[in-house]
Amino acid sequence: MRIGELAAKTGVSVRALRYYEEQGLLASERSPSGQRHYADTAVDRVLWIQCLYAAGLSSKTLREFLPCTYTGVVTPAIIDRLTTERDRINAQMADLAITRDRLDAVIASASGTVADDVCCVAQSA
Numbered sequence: 602m603r604i605g606e607l608a609a610k611t612g613v614s615v616r617a618l619r620y621y622e623e624q625g626l627l628a629s630e631r632s633p634s635g636q637r638h639y640a641d642t643a644v645d646r647v648l649w650i651q652c653l654y655a656a657g658l659s660s661k662t663l664r665e666f667l668p669c670t671y672t673g674v675v676t677p678a679i680i681d682r683l684t685t686e687r688d689r690i691n692a693q694m695a696d697l698a699i700t701r702d703r704l705d706a707v708i709a710s711a712s713g714t715v716a717d718d719v720c721c722v723a724q725s726a
Contacts, residue, residue: 604629604637611647618647624660626650626667656690 608615621627622637627646629637649670653663666683669675675683 602639602641602643604639607639607643607647610644611651613647613651621647621650625664626660656686657693658686662686 602610604615604618607613608618618627622629627639627643627650629639629643632638650663650667653667662682666675666679669679
């Protein structure tokens, strides 16, 4: 598929796809006219790259261990790096859960205040 098709299927900009190629995260073949062509498997790969970026991993980190997620071949150093990233993500998830719970408390408190104010306004009218 051409780069525009891949962009449409993944919701990722053409510019980002070119960047992924520059970073060695994505590969394409070139047509005689120089157009990029991607395998159908590129859709899943781009979506996986997006998930990893959303989790806070850098291009450098992705370059280090993205291949092992497809081949299953890992070194002890890669396992250590994956473990570190997993632990960081777990800590981030715990922090986000605390933030969510605090926001829920504020919303519940504010909702109670708003509901009380509405009742008071309706009763005084």
